[in-house]
Amino acid sequence: MRLVNALSRKEKWIGYLFILPLCLQFIVFMIGPLIYSLYISMTDWNIFGNARFVGLENYLNMLQNERFWAAMKNTAFYLWGIPIGLSISMVLAVWMNRGIPGISIFRFMIYLPVVSSIVAVTILWQWMYNYEFGLINHLLHSFGIKSINWLRDSTWVKPAIIILGVWRGLGVSTIFYLAALQNIPESLYEAASLEGANFLHKFRYITMPLLTPMTFFLVVTGVINTMQIFVEIQIMTPDGGPGYSSASIVFYIWQEGFRYNALGYASAASWILGITIFILTVINFKMSKRWVHQ
Template sequence: MNDKKVDWGAYGYLFPVVGIILCFHVLPIFYSLAISFYEWDLMSDPQWVGLDNFRRLADDPMFYKSLWNTFYYAMVSVPLSIFAALGVAMLLNNPISGIGIYRTIYFLPVITSINAVAIVWNFIYHPDYGLLNKLLALADIGPRLWLQDPFWAMPCIILMSVWKGLGYNVVIFLAGLQNIPKYLYEAATIDGASRSQQFRSITWPLLSPTTFFVFVMSAIGSFQVFSQIYMMTPRGGPMKSTMVIVFYLYQKAFVKFEFGYALAIAFVLFLMIFGVTLFNKLYLEKKVHYS
């Protein structure tokens, strides 16, 4: 006799989330893939073009530029945000007075709207009235055009993005740091290990699951960067220096109404993120100490 009881309550709890994921994630992925084989401007019926959109993509210099810019953003912003967050988390892990206030301050940018943050940073970077150039002037350094300069535009966006996301990673690292047993540090201190030796032999290896999680999430996020680019360099930056892949996709879809082509880009982006995440899972995860 089968005495297993079906827990309908569990299905009830699952239903809203599964429904949302199916409707707004799974179905659009397949629909997007289908549309990428068509030419479609929304106004007229989609025209079947087979693999033409993908062939066009292979010959599109702006697609390669956007790919390069995306990798540039990812290669700089991911390590920077990991090390900055780890540093701040280690500082905030000390028993100092007013620690709650510091933790709140670091977390504030995370809960602030990216649009509001971007407007504030636009002021900071303004060539004539911006805070950054005013500070540089105090050190007798001439003004820079920042977001209007093809060389500086991307570093400016990266700096703002790292600052904006710092608090989130700090919280995760803090949790990771607090999970490391205190007795390991006590034993190391008794054995005469210095602070840097303790970091290398205890903190860094035992923090690796946290670092791995932060790395994977930051890498995925960096491939999807969009809002700050749109808000701070609305045309993709001077000489397209901040034209990242999602922004290019957006322009093709919602400015030029080439939905088929835009969705071909989206599918390539999906494959890229999938590939990077798979690499992280199969290769990098081997270097993670889970206990």
């Protein structure tokens, strides 16, 4: 008995030794910078010089800053992209799951934006949104709809960015849904058919509930990613959009930190963002008990 104990203890140490590099990496590259940035957020550091401790001043100033709140509200608006994107990809996945010939080409097309460079894709969409020469306004014209100034109109700039985000994210969520669909036992559908259920019944009472764990995963990762949206906004609207209507919170952080040299303040904003994401994720998990199929 004692021998076994000694052996397992020895094994334990070897085990720890194996994960040591990862732990070290985590401490040096994650925990270290995290703690450092918490300190920086309480200083007036400008990246070049010495930092002066200012306590909670950055946080207090931020809460009174209208730009900060505008960016927060814009970011919250972008979250609409998640239900829109997920509904579309769920429908697509169900459709693609039916073994239609040539579906692999379609799958490839849907996944293509995911592996393309986000900068290239954004520049492409910037042209599609162009007021005079853009493809989208051309399409609208053919339906008799007046041109929309997508990126320079405060009403339309956020929807424009959401559309791009949904298009870009479709590949990932559709593939994930497809994988989940393939895990639903065929026997459930067969049993439902025997009971006389039609396609919609099956979708409503079998497919949707059994996809909820995947939906939950996609919602959680979607919220985390959307809260950090940046590149699309910086490229399409380098000034944060008309009346700051497209600026996201990360855009705000970037502007404060790298344009106005207020790194301390930007670190404080980053912490607020981190905490917000954390709270949203906790809420997501708490709420999941109510709707996710166990």
